[in-house]
Amino acid sequence: MARIRVLVVDDSALMRQILSSILSSDPGIEVVGTAPDPLVAREKIKALNPDVMTLDVEMPGMDGIAFLEKVMTLRPMPVVMVSSLTERGAEVTMRAMELGAVDVFCKPGDAAAGGFAAHAQELIDKVKAASVSRVKALVGKGGIKPQAKLAVTQIYKSSDRLVAIGSSTGGVEALRDIILALPPDAPPIVITQHIPPRFSASFAERLDGLAAVRVKEAADNERILAGHVYIAPGDRHLTVKRSGAQLMTHTFDGPLTSGHKPSVDVLFHSVAEVCGSASVGVILTGMGRDGAEGLLAMHKAGADTLGEDESSCVVYGMPKAAFELGAVDRELPLSRIADEILKLCRSDGRH
Known part of the structure; x- marks a missing residue:
């Protein structure tokens, strides 16, 4: 070779x-x-x-x-x-x-x-x-204008749906495309992206300055609100927990899981346990297998599950592992994922 x-x-x-x-x-x-x-x-x-x-x-x-x-x-x-x-x-x-x-x-x-x-x-x-990544010519990425934000403070209710997204190599750009396509009243989203410490805060700040939704680095023990996106800190796991009818974030130190901290598997397993069918799981571009087992747990718990298809992945590793495990309901190109998330969150159940 x-x-x-x-x-x-x-x-x-x-x-x-x-x-x-x-x-x-x-x-x-x-x-x-x-x-x-x-x-x-x-x-x-x-x-x-x-x-x-x-x-x-x-x-x-x-x-x-x-x-x-x-x-x-x-x-x-x-x-x-x-x-x-x-x-x-x-x-x-x-x-x-x-x-x-x-x-x-x-x-x-x-x-x-x-x-x-x-x-x-x-x-x-x-x-x-x-x-082994797929890179594309840069076209029209430099001039995105910040979108207006509306005051959205709706607290997550048990009847609402939570979106959990996991990504790695190539995920920064993929997440940017999805988040910038969301309306200000989008369902709450929790994200684990493999990213170094300190970089996660900078990433969240950049997206918050451009997106219609609020984007922040997740802190421990905060209420999960509609119209908000919570990104795992680069050196801590992110999970969700329930306090009555509300969902809360939980960030914590711990050993590597599936080779990573933060780990997509850790996030997905917690969403499967706490939210079950009232959730949507999405696995995006990335090297390795992190997230495959967790997405399968979400799938078995009744969640809708999406995977980025090979045509748009920078590295078709994590989505492929999840798909081969039977964890993915449907594979879609990146350009269709934001719309599909919104459509699923407006429905009452799988598909």
Whole structure:
């Protein structure tokens, strides 16, 4: 099998060396070149035709986002952003993923002291996942206007339906498309997206500034309201619980489940137990199997369940695993999922 050809772009010579060394340690990956800035990277893309590019988020004296936008417009390719765990890093990375970057790898805080060793396999896995992803040319993603918000404070009632969504690789853009298509009085939605700590808050803030619904990072023990979207913190599991006729969020630390924290399986299992048939489960693009077992539990509890179909997935991994397990009622392209969610929530039961 041909090795994955990777171009490493970072303004730091030390970081280029570290990233190249980690990636080259895997027999399935070949680092074909490195570049200190977008000008050099542009020429190396033309000359080397890499399968995947790693791109530093914060490079002084240049605009990496503008470079990424050109790449995704003129020569779409899988890109893994390499970011620091800072507020600025999170904001820029979220913009990069909206433009089509496949995933983000966070530099360890103790990188200079050898902290990369514990995260080497994570970087390798993200590059491998990116290599099998489907990327599309960037068209008309830059000028979305914020939508007006209406005051919607309806408390979830036992007769209402809750929507639970799980996603991973490629999910930032997919969730953005779904959430921006929702009306201000949409049913309440809880989401687990595999995303690093701090990035989940930035992601929620960006969406809240654009969507008609309210979007926030989920906090522990808050009422779930119609017209609101709750996104799991990047380092905590999210579940739902009942307090009388109301639903409440519950966020907590804990071990990895299905290889992840937050875990889609953890969220889906809680929704199956607490809401049963008064729920809709949706599994979107992502690598691996997280969410498949949980969605099956929702399906068995009487919930309507949807999966993103292969044609629109960046990585058809999680939806495929759920479908093969018998957890998915119907597969739909991303462009139809928001409408289907709303239609199901207006109905009284499955289908």
